[in-house]
Amino acid sequence: MDYTNNVLCSLSVFRGCPELIKTTIFPSTANEVDKQYVCVTLEVKLPEEYPDCEPLVQLRNPRGLDDSTINHLYKSIKDKCAENVGQPVIFELIDLIRENLTESNLPTCQCAVCLYGFSEGDSFTKTQCFHYFHSYCLANHLSITKRHFQEEQDKLPAWQKSTKGFQATCPVCREMIECDIDELKTAHPPKELESAQKFEVTNDLRLLQERMRQLFSYQKSKGGIIDIEAEENKLLLITQSSEETASSESTEDPGPSLSNLNDPVLENGVLKKSQRCDVKMNSSDR
Ligand SMILES: [Zn+2]
Ligand SMILES: [Zn+2]
Known part of the structure; x- marks a missing residue:
C-alpha cells in the first residue's frame, strides 16, 4: 500500500520531527475513483512524548458518512491508539480507517435536497466535492436554479448579462459541478x-402558522423586518442642473439643495464643473 500519496506533514522547527500529519483517506476500490463514495481527512497531532503517549486524532471533512459511522470510527481509533502506546500507530490508523471506509462505501448520509436517506435501488449522484443527492432531487434543484438564473438574466440590460451562461453549483458547498441535467431528470x-x-396541513401546523404570523407582525412593528423597496428608495439620488430646476420649481418641491458644489455635473451627457446641483433625496416614509 502506498502511504506517501497526499500525506501532509508539518514539521516542528524546534523539535525537528513531524508534529502534525494530515491525509485524506478513500476506500480501497483498486484505483476506480468513480466508485469511491466516502472519504475523510485524518489529522493527527503528535505530542512531544509520542509514541509513549496517544496522539490527538481528528477526523475532518467527512463525506458520505453519517454521525453514527463517524462516532464508531472514533471509538475504533481510540482503541487502536490505546493498544499501541509505545510504538508508532499512524499507518495502523490509516489502514483502520481505509478498511472502515471500504466496508461502508455507500453514502450513509441524507440527501440535502429532500432530507431522505439513500435506499437500495435509489439512483444517486456523487458530486466532485463528495456531496450526495438523489439524481432526481439534484435534477429538480438544478432545473429550478437554471430557470431562476435565466429569469434574472432576462431582466438585465445586454451589457450586464453573463457571458458564461448557467453554471451548476453544489447545493451544499456551492463548488462548481459538472452535471448533465437532462440525464439526471x-x-x-x-x-x-x-x-x-x-x-x-394539520391543526398543529395551522397553530404554528398563526404563531409565526404574530411573531412577524411584532418584529415588523419593532422595525426588525427590512423593507427592501423602502431601503432602496432611501438611497435614490435625483440630480438636476440649476436651469432644469428653475423651470420645474414652480410645480415641484425641489427638496434639500447643495449649493456651490464643485464636483463635476453631467448635463446632456457633458461633464461641467462648478455648477449648482440640486439633489433631491427620496427618503422612505417609515
Ligand atoms: Zn433527495
Ligand atoms: Zn459540495
Whole structure:
C-alpha cells in the first residue's frame, strides 16, 4: 500500500520531527475513483512524548458518512491508539480507517435536497466535492436554479448579462459541478419520498402558522423586518442642473439643495464643473 500519496506533514522547527500529519483517506476500490463514495481527512497531532503517549486524532471533512459511522470510527481509533502506546500507530490508523471506509462505501448520509436517506435501488449522484443527492432531487434543484438564473438574466440590460451562461453549483458547498441535467431528470424519485405520507396541513401546523404570523407582525412593528423597496428608495439620488430646476420649481418641491458644489455635473451627457446641483433625496416614509 502506498502511504506517501497526499500525506501532509508539518514539521516542528524546534523539535525537528513531524508534529502534525494530515491525509485524506478513500476506500480501497483498486484505483476506480468513480466508485469511491466516502472519504475523510485524518489529522493527527503528535505530542512531544509520542509514541509513549496517544496522539490527538481528528477526523475532518467527512463525506458520505453519517454521525453514527463517524462516532464508531472514533471509538475504533481510540482503541487502536490505546493498544499501541509505545510504538508508532499512524499507518495502523490509516489502514483502520481505509478498511472502515471500504466496508461502508455507500453514502450513509441524507440527501440535502429532500432530507431522505439513500435506499437500495435509489439512483444517486456523487458530486466532485463528495456531496450526495438523489439524481432526481439534484435534477429538480438544478432545473429550478437554471430557470431562476435565466429569469434574472432576462431582466438585465445586454451589457450586464453573463457571458458564461448557467453554471451548476453544489447545493451544499456551492463548488462548481459538472452535471448533465437532462440525464439526471430520467432518474426515478427516491423510494422514501415516494412512500412518504402525503403532506397535509394539520391543526398543529395551522397553530404554528398563526404563531409565526404574530411573531412577524411584532418584529415588523419593532422595525426588525427590512423593507427592501423602502431601503432602496432611501438611497435614490435625483440630480438636476440649476436651469432644469428653475423651470420645474414652480410645480415641484425641489427638496434639500447643495449649493456651490464643485464636483463635476453631467448635463446632456457633458461633464461641467462648478455648477449648482440640486439633489433631491427620496427618503422612505417609515
Ligand atoms: Zn433527495
Ligand atoms: Zn459540495
